[in-house]
Amino acid sequence: MSHLDTLESEAVHIFREVAGEFERPVVLFSGGKDSIVMLHLALKAFAPAAVPFSLLHVDTGHNFPEVLEYRDRTVKKHGLRLHVASVQDYIDRGTLKERPDGTRNPLQTLPLTEKIQAERFDAVFGGGRRDEEKARAKERVFSLRDEFSQWDPRRQRPELWNLYNGRHAAGEHVRVFPLSNWTELDVWQYIAREGIELPEIYFAHERDVFQRAGMWLTAGEWGGPKDGETIEKRQIRYRTVGDMSCTGAVDSDAVTLHQVITEIAASRLTERGATRADDKMSEAAMEDRKREGYF
């Protein structure tokens, strides 16, 4: 079996295990490429029947409009149910405070975990890949979270063969990562093979951007540019899709899937290293956020 067929077969197996073992699973869906691939795999796993899960989006309030449009269109197309946990609601209520640096990524944890508790989700699919980051590299496929959604890397269940242990007590849930063994390149090659549609921001286009901390950020009402920062029109694309305040663009001419794949294969920067400000906050930024319940 080819590399991609093996990964696909493994991911489908994981989706079906969750369908067989859990009562209320949900798929985290942001309109980013990893969650789009997850949804595609779920559709294949349960064909010819419908996907037996609903979707959940943590909306930071600073999302790319093209991505929200894609999200809503996709949900409608497949007749799925979408839950939204809104960071903006929390800020408006005063439960969360805007950070001085303007990034809302770390603020997602509370709306996410409260939504999981409120809806009593017992399995939450995430698109996290172990190749993304060194703390993610330690993540299990089935990751038990306590009633506070906390990840304790020193108390993870050993995971053997393909025997995933989803046992949990009431109030606890399991995070499930079907793309654990995929790399960024695998995801792109699979998108190309399967002809999956993506939001346009993944392909090179002209956009108003400004530079902050060495990254090109999209100018907009969310809070940029500030004094001393100037807008430029550049030919860019995004390698990851997240909150506009911390997701950087890369200079690119890649307008086709093939060109994107060639560009990634040649890049000397990792996906997150190139485009995520939040991972650069400290050596253990991701681990610390995951411990608190981040995905």
Place this chain on the structure above:
Amino acid sequence: MTSTTSSAARTDVDTSVIRPDVDTLRFATAGSVDDGKSTLVGRLLHDSKSVLTDQLEAVEHASRNRGQDTPDLALLTDGLRAEREQGITIDVAHRYFATAKRRFILADTPGHVQYTRNMVTGASTAELTIILVDARNGVVEQTRRHAAIAALLRVPHIVLAVNKMDLVGYEAKEFDRIVEDFAGHAAELDLPGFTPIPVSALVGDNVVDRSAHMDWYEGPALLEHLESVPVGGDPRGEPARFPVQYVIRHGESRHYAGQLASGSLRVGDRVTVHPSGGTSAIEGIDVLGEEVREAYAPQSLTLRLTDHLDVSRGDMITSGPDAPALTRDVRAAVCHLADRPLHVGDRVLVRHTTRTVQAVVRNLTAGEAGLHANDLGRIVLRTAEPLALDDYADCRRTGAFILIDPADGATLTAGMVDLGEAAATI
């Protein structure tokens, strides 16, 4: 760091790296504390150009903060705060890299005795294990333990990497002595064979590039060996085993969804459903949306049968003359994983393929003392319902199980079914 704004093209791009049709080697590492395992993995990633600029910059930065002049490659893989603080690997981490010939999934597992269970975890899906020894110390107790686990889990390929050859003057006789010593243990353990390679992870000898310091060694560098070992068997030669994961109902039809654990299935094949014993024939096979005549392990697929049988999650569909053993008495080799010991009389859950059943521990080699964390032993279980079992030696998927604590869901023990005569005399 302005470099983050551009994805500067690499000049030595090998476009074959992006071929989607290459195969994958899943392998694991094992070694004692301070054998330099993280350094070896770091060297493998670094010298195969799998470490990207921002990752290397992060390591250089962290190394400088610790007062080191040269980048500590171990920091590439020790991903947890506690690991970097203590300078040891605590938990298994997975790494991904590719060469023109193959893609690799590496389970980087800790060497410390108290984390042996993590080595078991890594070895359970590995087709190759690298057992690392320090050339100055040779084969130590942990080496024998790692070899025993590799033998128990039937990892098809073993590499004995004799590291720190630079610290023993690159002497052939030091290497030969260790290989001979290890061969003695391997024979006792029934290891199928092993490939010894002298390396220096720190200097980079024989990891990716052949060493200029050891003319006497004529074998491959480690990466060359990883690129060339055969992976995957021929599923057509194996008995067909299809654990049912989920039943998809669509209109009048019922599609049995699962991943073929071994062998192959064809439309028209006569099949038996275990444990009920019902028989039928395959009416249709769908591999993720595509109708096919024949499917192979490890494909995920759905089956339709010609007869309306009662089939649900946990059942196993098989075909061919080699039926699995249907039994409530399970004998197996085990590795105990949990901190709480396992005793005779304990009530447990057995998770075998997609089936979970209650069981009681009838017998243990450890006797009254019980099995403790990281202990290897033998076990006899009595299950509440029959399981369709294969010898682990014949099929890793249908011969493996885990024990789960019914009280809190903890994974307790890894088990490998042994249907042989020897097992009866625990």
